[in-house]
Amino acid sequence: MGIAILITFILGYVAIALEHPLKVDKAASALLTGVICWTIYIMSQADPHPVVEQLMEHLGEISGILFFLLGAMTVVELVDAHDGFQVISDWIRTKKKITLLFTISLITFFLSAILDNLTTTIVMVTLIRKLITEREDKLFFSGIIVIAANSGGAWSPIGDVTTTMLWIGNQITTVRIMTKLFVPSMISLLVPLAFVALKMKGQVQAPEKDQTKTSTTPFERNLVFVMGIGALIFVPIFKTITHLPPFMGILFGLGVMWVLTEFIHKGKHDEDKHPLTVVHAIRKIDTPSILFFLGILISISALESTGQLKGIANWLTHTVANDTVVVMAIGLLSAVVDNVPLVAAAQGMYTLTQFPTDDYFWEFLAYAAGTGGSILIIGSAAGVAAMGMEKIEFFWYMKRISWLALLGYFAGALSYILETQLLG
DSSP, X not given: OHHHHHHHHHHHHHHHHTHHXXXXXXXXXXXXXXXXXXXXXXXXXXXXXXXXXXXXXXXXHHXXXXXXXXXXXXXXXXXXXXXXXXXXXXXXXOOBHHHHHHHHHHHHHHHHHHSOHHHHHHHHHHHXXXXXXXXXXXXXXXXXXXXXXXXXXXXXXXXXXXXXXXXHTTSSOHHHHHHHHHHHHHHHHHHHHHHHHHHOOSBOXXXXXXXXXXXXXXXXXXXXXXXXXXXXXXHHHHHHHHOXXXXXXXXXXXHHXXXXXXXXXXXXXXXXXXXXXXXXXXXXXXXXXXXXXXXXXXXXXXXXXXXXXXXXXXXXXXXXXXXXXXXXXXXXXTTTSOHHHHHHHHHHHSOTXXXXXXXHHHHHHHHHHHHHGGGSTTSSHHHHHHHHHHTOOHHHHXXXXXXXXXXXXXXXXXXXXXXXXXXX
């Protein structure tokens, strides 16, 4: 049963990677993979009820992620409909490619630590559409944004789901993780940028402003922009105060923005008001990307429920005696499967007695699991979001971005190891 599920997952993964040659949308492949994995699992059991219970338990977590994604994408679309990102695009005046790339990357890096890597990717990919016309340039910038978002999320307790898990589990503390991982995380971004800087030349071509687009007043534009960014930033604050999951915070922010936009546009004619409403923003969301996310998460949950991921973690522990190598391997593995169940497996295997709070193992795990997902486009939530938004091909990313992410991953890991040995 386990082998059959693993083979199904691998075949589904290949189908996603070969989306364009096969001419089958990756969302379809992901959904079929997820459903088939769980079908194999339940058909192999004498009693189906425990399997259904496991599926429903996973569905609760998956739904939280999908509703968060739905809410965040709607907020961003609403800000975009009001030309809110003009506030940032007007500030970024450079047309030189490498200068713009460094600017976008650093903004993404620090914004990801405040929001999270998924939300930041959605915001920044939307922003570069305002700054760049050429598709190849947009794809490359989107790929670097994925690296920057994952690097920025790794050193903050609220920047990445896995770092948050370790924080909640008391494996790491806020000040310690930020001070210890800031430099390695920054290096994991700067090393790829340094290699790009050696070859990247020329200027980007900015898109012409759409004169037919519904215009908004400066007051409306600035208000919706501030409220939109405020709604995104409020999510971790809401979670800390209420202990409710993040999707509740983003839905609360969306509800506030919905009321706000209905109020400020109440005096307009329907044809002028409709493009500026939440209803219109929801219709513009890329639904296939959300379904792709669903399929990927369901597939990985099947691997987790059948013990495949924990089995891999156990094998690594008993085969490799070196903790550094184990963590590095987990980071590389997170490029293939989601880092959340991998970190959850590590939390279940290792106790705070073995590795106390703020131990080298937990800090290094936070770095590796957070940045390792950048190596492949479907290795992180940020990558999956960018893939859906800009229709990035799996092999295009592997050819242009993966080697940069891999260099950054190893450079940041080496800096953390050296930092620990020299400074303790």
